[in-house]
Amino acid sequence: MRILKPEVAKARKEKILRWVVQQYVETRRPVGSQMIADGVLKDVSSATIRNIMAELEQEGYLYQPHTSGGRIPTDKAYRYYVDYLANVQKMAAKEREQIEKQYDARVSEVNNMLVQTSRLLAMLSGAAGFVYTAQVDDQRIQRLDFIPLAPGMMLTVLVTESGAVRHWPVHMAQVISPAKLQVLSRFINDEIAGHTLAEARQILWQYLHSGHRELAGVADVASQVLKDMERPQTGGDELYVEGIGRLLENTSQEDYEDLKQMMRVVEERDRFSSLLNEKMAELDKNNKRLSVSIGSENATPELKNLSIVSTACRVGDKTVGMLGIIGPKHMEYTRVMSLVNYIGSLLEASMNTWNALPLEDEDL
Amino acid sequence: MRILKPEVAKARKEKILRWVVQQYVETRRPVGSQMIADGVLKDVSSATIRNIMAELEQEGYLYQPHTSGGRIPTDKAYRYYVDYLANVQKMAAKEREQIEKQYDARVSEVNNMLVQTSRLLAMLSGAAGFVYTAQVDDQRIQRLDFIPLAPGMMLTVLVTESGAVRHWPVHMAQVISPAKLQVLSRFINDEIAGHTLAEARQILWQYLHSGHRELAGVADVASQVLKDMERPQTGGDELYVEGIGRLLENTSQEDYEDLKQMMRVVEERDRFSSLLNEKMAELDKNNKRLSVSIGSENATPELKNLSIVSTACRVGDKTVGMLGIIGPKHMEYTRVMSLVNYIGSLLEASMNTWNALPLEDEDL
DNA sequence: AACTAGCACTCTAAAAAGGGGGTTGACAAA
């Protein structure tokens, strides 16, 4: 009689778990003991494996969709797989290079960097890719300008340090002269560049109420602008999702229902963006970058059969957005994780170079 | 034997055709002679109807998916239905009112009018809604401004008369001072407001080459700007598509394949937008507003099982974009057509009020 | 104790078989 050392037993168990996950991801069929015995544990009989699988089922890593006919991984299994088993491999250098080339080509050729990035994510992952830029409220402002459109109307244009541009029309109570707008714009940009929008409001409010002399002539306009800046949706967030079609293609009809539910969540942008905001906050708290939410780990029950792999984007010390992919629970986590990770770093680099060259004083 | 007057015969034929279309749209099942006899032509036997249907099949309006088991309308039948049989009914006043209320609520509350409009289209039609704004090349410009970001970089912001805003970053060969940008911006806006982008290029080029004195100090910047304005994608088009999820929900699994193909076309924005551009040109040529493309009438074979109902948006005498819905071939054309028509008029009105109040000279 | 072999049982997915319903074409009669 042999007594198995605990480590050996554990290693074998993990090996089986990993194999079940990988096999299931690949074939989309429940995995049986026979298959494992034939495939990866040739020195052990299927009966033994059955016993171990029964244990794994007890512990909540596997379950049988029907009494007899193979087992499939639970969310807990995926989680374990992602955390312990899928060693986050660095991407092959040549693959990295190829991605970078595609990225550069897209970003330089077309102006909308974010859309292009989400498309690239979708293309390379075979799932849907998204890029999200958070509310600009607590991002540092690079410029804030006002473009006169009509006597009672102007366009406010805001540029953050990460290069995000927001613009929105503002109806003014009274007629304002472009000259005044220019004075105000210059004043504001001198004072608030580098501050967040929230701080900017504060600053402007103080100057206004202390009767700052530079603002004397334009107090009326300034107060209008301030009022506009206080509207809740000023500088709202932006969300791009691309490649839903690709997701449809890589998904069999069984998952049709899941996809419909996902679409419902994604198309109600608010739902999805608040989800991402939570993720962002959590990553910040734990000082991590990459987040993987598997099935029921998602806050939204509609996504219980999908997974989201995402990464935070930071400019300076601020998290300004997220990007990632959303796809079926049974995805190639290792590949997708490194992909998201890498493209995230590319986008982050783009955003950071954007404000690498601040305006010099003498230019102003 | 009775001899039927030709008009009567024709009327009956049309009645049957109309009924087949409507019935098929409603039930998604092939329509048989019995059903017609029971439903709408009670004074005629099913055998007679069979004969007439055989004729209709000969003429290419109906076809049988299998030898025995009802007939379904061909694209030609839908076309006939749309052109002659579906009298473009005006929407009921109370429905119009309701739509307008929703439209106003959305457009005033959130700043992105176009996204909101396409969502509304999707919601009310049960299909996917889209709004497209064409290249701004031949739209009249309201404003063209330059925002300095860094010594060698600025953001160009363009506002058309229809209120469309485009912005793109420009890398400058040399360092430019914001002061120069302002001079240039003022000059440009004085000269080109009301002209198209193409004309603006022309004008700027002439001034530059004739050594206009106002441009003397800023010639270097001006030539850079001109160069940028000549890039082909300057002021490209914009396309919003919303409600794909809704389309999924209202579509049975039979059409799964069609939807995937559609997604492929729509997600390759260029494909879809060039399609829309063709439609726009055609509408302009025939001086029409509403366009209905049924199945194989679409230029793209991938859309052979879908229909597009769209309408042109004009500001002044220029067509600046399109909007509409894309959905299954078997849709309620009458309803959708009047819906698209009406929402189109709402958006057009919004765009036209945008520039109702031009800046007065003394303000500049 | 740990593993294996074998067996009876379970369950599914796919194929095969069966029936009901509705349709068609043809033809003869009105």
Added chain:
DNA sequence: TTTGTCAACCCCCTTTTTAGAGTGCTAGTT
């Protein structure tokens, strides 16, 4: 020109059968 009738047809739905894969259990082996 229209109608009534009828055999043949074909789809779709349900039921049955079959093959296959997997499981749990038990007794035996190492």
